[in-house]
Amino acid sequence: MLTCNRCGRPSDDFTCTLCRSVERERREDAEREERAREEDVEREERAWEVSRANAERAAEARFNPGDYNCPECLYRTLRKRASRCPMCHAAVGVEYWNLIEASEKEAAARAQAAAKAAKEQWDREAPARAQAARDAADRAAQAARHISERAARAAATKRNEAISDTFRVV
Ligand SMILES: [Zn+2]
C-alpha cells in the first residue's frame, strides 16, 4: 500500500482517488471560466463591430442624403431638379438635370428593349420547349412500359416453373 503524495492517506497510487477528483474538478472549473471569458470577449467584439457598421452607415447617410450626386462636391446630396447643393452650396445648372434625364430615359429604353428581346426569345423557343417536354414524357412512359412488361414476363416465367414443378412432382 502506498500513501498519497498530497494528503498522506493510504492509497493504491501516488495520488489517491479523492485528491485526483478534486484536482479534476479544479481543472474543469478553470476551463469553464476560461471559456466564459473568451465568450465575453467575442460578444464585446461583435457588439463593437455592429456599432462601427452603424456609425459608418450613419456617416454615409449624412454625407449622402440625396438621390443624385452633386456635380461639384460629388457627394450624393441632390433631390431631382435641385438648383443648389445643400452641402457645398454650388449652383446646379438645368443642363446637368437635362443630361441626367436623357441618360435615365436611355437606360429605361435599353432595359425595355432587353426585356422585349428576352420575351421574344422565350416565345421563339416555346415550340422547342414544348417538344422537349413531350419527348421527355414519351421517354418516361416508354420506360414505365418496359418495366411493367419485364415484371409481367418474370411473373409468367415463375408461373411456368411452378407448373412444371407440379408436373415433376406428379
Ligand atoms: Zn490524497
Ligand SMILES: [Zn+2]
Ligand atoms: Zn455639392
